[in-house]
Amino acid sequence: MSEQGIALKAVSVFYGEVVGLSCIDLELGPGITGLVGPNGSGKTTFMRSVTGLLEPREGTVRVLGENPFTSAHARSRISLVPATECFLENASARRNLEIAFLARGHSTAVSKTIAQRALERVSLVQDGERAFRTWSRGMRQRLKLGLALTADVDIVLLDEPFLGVDPPSxxxxxxxxxxxxxxxxCVVISSHVLHEIEALTHRVGILAHGRLLGHGDIETLLATFRERFPQRILIDTADPRRLAGLLVGRAYARSVVxxxxxVELLTVDPEAAFAELPKLISEEDLDVRGLSSQDQSLDALFSQVTEAGAQLL
Structure with a gap:
């Protein structure tokens, strides 16, 4: 896996006495992986470590099988799209792209050609001569992605790409x-806009307090954490006490309130609960007016797990 993407083994990073990353073991290959966590969870530290900007105190980082802190080749295969601005404010978008490709070792002529191609890929040719400072947040992010799309790289790191961007962008x-x-x-995207990540990929890693709490596809993570964080199902009914009495003791019911x-039903097996509840309601002729759950999405899992992150460490 590490020959195709990113591999971290027992990686720990510290800022003085503050933990940036703690004993991270993670391998990422081709495709999109979402990295979610609150501010200070270690997302940006992870990206800085992968790019060779921040060397860990402990553990090893490999990019395409090489050490990014000593291998110029490994660093040349990475494109970082940071949350902060990385272009010259007073230069045009076209000139900024040309400078970026010159820095990657291309000739002036080739840099101009690739810059034009990048503008075309993100539909920004007509704005290419405008100063970067006049651009909207959405246009700025598109330009960064244009650079990543056109650069000859294997690893793309996107740090909060949706921050401050309007819906159309x-x-x-x-x-x-x-x-x-x-x-x-190999694309790694960090974001607080969790439903956007959910729409892009089924693979996510959850960070809290510098620790990787879980990594895998969303359904697997939901199942893994469900034992610690049961799903909450709310059932609107005219006779909550009768319904609660019927639910108590059922295999899927962790608790009934x-x-x-x-009635609030906590369950570690929501599929069984949703399969049996309609039959129970029909057989017992219960007056049920609504049934809902807000805990099945990545947003809900993220909130539950990161809020309790310290207890999971």
Missing amino acids: RHHLKALIKELGDAGR VLEKR
């Missing part, structure tokens, strides 16, 4: 990111 950005993943590149005109 987000739609465009998602299409560009999918293009990167479909091209077989009677509320005003509703």
Whole structure:
């Protein structure tokens, strides 16, 4: 896996006495992986370590099988799209791209050609001569992705690409990111906009307090954490006490709580619960007016797990 993408083994990073990353073991190959976690969880530290900007105190980092802190070749195969601005404010978008490709070792003529291609890929040719400082946040992010799409790299790291971007621009950005993943590149995207990640990929890693709490496809993570974080199902009914009595003792019921005109069911097996509840309601002729759950999405799992992150360490 490490020959095709990123491999971290027992990686720990410290800022003085503050933990940036703690004993991270992670391998990522081609395709898109989402990295989610609150501020200070270690997402940016992870990306800085992978790019060779921040060497860990402990453990090893490998990019395409090489050490990014000593291998110029490994670093040349990485494109980082940072959350902060990385272009010259007073230069045009075209000139910024040309400078970026010159820095990658291309000739002036080749840099101009690739810069034009990058502008075309993200539909920004008509704005290419404008100073970067006049651009909207969405246009700026598209330009960064244009650079990543056109650069000859294997690893693309996207740090909070949707931050401050309007909905139409987000739609465009998602299409560009999918293009990167479909091209077989190893793409890592961090974001607080969790439903955007959920729409892009089924593979996620959850960070909290510098620790990797889980990594895998969303359904697997939901199942893994469900034992510690049961799914909450709310059932609106005219007779909550009767319904609660029927639910107590069922295999899928972790706990049953009677509320005003509703029952709260906690379950570690939501599929079984949702399969049996309609039959139970029909057989017992219960007056049920609604059934809902807000805990099945990545957003809900993320909130539950990261809020309890310290207890999981």
